[in-house]
Amino acid sequence: MSTPGAAPAGTGIRLHAPAPGWALDADVVVVGSGVAGLTAALRCAAAGRSTVVVTKARLDDGSTRWAQGGIAAALGEGDTPEQHLDDTLVAGAGLCDGEAVRLLVTEGPDAVRRLIASGARFDTSAETGEIELTREGGHHRRRIAHAGGDATGAEISRALVEAVHTAGIRTVENALVLDLLQDAEGRTAGVTLHVMGEGQHDGVGAVHAPAVILATGGMGQVFSATTNPSVSTGDGVALALRAEGEVSDLEFVQFHPTVLFLGPDAEGQQPLVSEAVRGEGAHLVDADGVRFMVGAHELAELAPRDIVAKGIMRRMQEQGAQHMYLDARHFGAEMWEQRFPTILAACRAHGIDPVTEPIPVAPAAHYASGGVRTDLHGRTTVPGLYACGEVACTGVHGANRLASNSLLEGLVFAERIAEDIALTRPAGTGPGIPVPSTGPLQPAEARQEVQRIMTEGAGVLRSAESLRRAAAALEDLYATALSAQEADGKTAVPGTETWEATNLLCVARVLVAAALRREETRGCHWREDFPERDDAAWRRHLVVRLSATEKRALVVTTTDSADFPSVQHPLSQEQST
Numbered sequence: 001m002s003t004p005g006a007a008p009a010g011t012g013i014r015l016h017a018p019a020p021g022w023a024l025d026a027d028v029v030v031v032g033s034g035v036a037g038l039t040a041a042l043r044c045a046a047a048g049r050s051t052v053v054v055t056k057a058r059l060d061d062g063s064t065r066w067a068q069g070g071i072a073a074a075l076g077e078g079d080t081p082e083q084h085l086d087d088t089l090v091a092g093a094g095l096c097d098g099e100a101v102r103l104l105v106t107e108g109p110d111a112v113r114r115l116i117a118s119g120a121r122f123d124t125s126a127e128t129g130e131i132e133l134t135r136e137g138g139h140h141r142r143r144i145a146h147a148g149g150d151a152t153g154a155e156i157s158r159a160l161v162e163a164v165h166t167a168g169i170r171t172v173e174n175a176l177v178l179d180l181l182q183d184a185e186g187r188t189a190g191v192t193l194h195v196m197g198e199g200q201h202d203g204v205g206a207v208h209a210p211a212v213i214l215a216t217g218g219m220g221q222v223f224s225a226t227t228n229p230s231v232s233t234g235d236g237v238a239l240a241l242r243a244e245g246e247v248s249d250l251e252f253v254q255f256h257p258t259v260l261f262l263g264p265d266a267e268g269q270q271p272l273v274s275e276a277v278r279g280e281g282a283h284l285v286d287a288d289g290v291r292f293m294v295g296a297h298e299l300a301e302l303a304p305r306d307i308v309a310k311g312i313m314r315r316m317q318e319q320g321a322q323h324m325y326l327d328a329r330h331f332g333a334e335m336w337e338q339r340f341p342t343i344l345a346a347c348r349a350h351g352i353d354p355v356t357e358p359i360p361v362a363p364a365a366h367y368a369s370g371g372v373r374t375d376l377h378g379r380t381t382v383p384g385l386y387a388c389g390e391v392a393c394t395g396v397h398g399a400n401r402l403a404s405n406s407l408l409e410g411l412v413f414a415e416r417i418a419e420d421i422a423l424t425r426p427a428g429t430g431p432g433i434p435v436p437s438t439g440p441l442q443p444a445e446a447r448q449e450v451q452r453i454m455t456e457g458a459g460v461l462r463s464a465e466s467l468r469r470a471a472a473a474l475e476d477l478y479a480t481a482l483s484a485q486e487a488d489g490k491t492a493v494p495g496t497e498t499w500e501a502t503n504l505l506c507v508a509r510v511l512v513a514a515a516l517r518r519e520e521t522r523g524c525h526w527r528e529d530f531p532e533r534d535d536a537a538w539r540r541h542l543v544v545r546l547s548a549t550e551k552r553a554l555v556v557t558t559t560d561s562a563d564f565p566s567v568q569h570p571l572s573q574e575q576s577t
Helices: 035-046 081-091 098-117 152-167 235-242 275-279 305-319 329-339 341-349 405-423 446-457 464-488 496-517
Strands: 023-025 028-031 051-054 170-172 175-182 188-195 203-208 211-214 253-260 283-285 324-327 359-368 371-373 385-387 542-546 554-558
Touching: 028 035, 028 188, 035 051, 035 152, 035 211, 035 405, 081 098, 098 405, 152 405, 175 203, 175 235, 175 496, 188 211, 211 235, 211 405, 235 371, 235 385, 235 496, 235 542, 253 275, 253 305, 283 305, 305 324, 305 359, 329 341, 385 405, 446 464, 446 496, 464 496, 496 542, 496 554
Parallel strands: 023 203, 028 051, 028 211, 051 170, 211 385
Antiparallel strands: 175 188, 188 203, 253 359, 283 324, 324 359, 542 554
């Protein structure tokens, strides 16, 4: 049992925020409304658990909505989970957790079928009525199911949002999660959050629950140019770190090779040109029309994303160019309009017609392969806290995510979390105990400064010199705010912009620390000063946490092998039905 009035375990670092002015009670609170969050909510509710969904924007406005390519699963004739496993392991460059990948590929096909049963409508063949399957980078088979041509994420989001409404699950929209509530023994007891705007709930409040599922998506906004929506500010990773959770492999940020180039100073969310365009036969060319990926890899333009991104960057360096081109003029107008209507519209909105001219493209931050460390049931190192989707590090992606495995990972591991919650209930969870705020808030303008630092020092090309500069600049931002707080107790005014800037700085510091430690090139981590993969020294994971005794310190440890370390809970859990 919890001891009344005792301070909970953890770092003691929390975001400065007003005390909660309202509260809800539930068995489970899900933070995020993409494929992972909504699937988890639906399955938990179906198991009889009282569930609340908290989401930063609208229910249908997460990263899932922007997914163009599709969802990968061995659904086609002649394809097998074993072949899907092989492709995933190759893309992951030696750091995938084999058991996690096997679960993904074996449970994936039925999970997709359940998604279809929930109302998702994928494109089918007019002749056979079977799901049309396409191919993307790193896949040796056509196994990508898509909807609306290039609007798969939007269709999945539509179906799941509709199912959530039908199920009558409570939702709190436009709510930024702040911190985890924990009882005196460190068990999860809910979350604090801030609702932006008027509604049923307004301002800072709390949802009390013994189980919290983080499904907050990515952290692409840590870079100046990204395919991620503006809400992707690493909130879940930062929350877990402040609660003394562990994160792993954050250095492996995937830069999508083909993002519409809008100029060297373009910032924020950039239009994505899906890998599926290359899967249908588009060619990467330089300004002279030369296909530079031919001969660079057996799959040419369909090599894993890290290889294609590096190929583009190398060609840009060689030629002093700011971008390359994706040439799909041979598709013709009809194919563009039917297969890729979303991409066609985005290009034309920026004055480019891919029917008649090549598309200027360059890599931009896209997907975080690392995140909050979990086991095979989505459990983190904090009892009662789960994570799934892009915010999590399940071990599936290793050093580089295979195209279209992300939606499948969110789907499969959300179901596994719900199954665990249906069988397991944390023992003796008491109410969350307020913890004094000790971490300074960053001013709103720090967001752009973090993005500039990260883009210059920790982007596609990295070196010890660039990473050290980035680390020093980020540390200076933190130290300046901390000194002001310690000198006179002042910090930036609490609010959405300062909370987001603070979260971005937190995840940026971790990413740079891990990238500086990993002295090799592997997957989507590219060190110019260590250009080769070094299995002897670095076929292992980096695990990072915040020090519980020194609030400024990052504790970075290296595992003994490539095996993903087990999640150890200091507290026991009681089985319950």
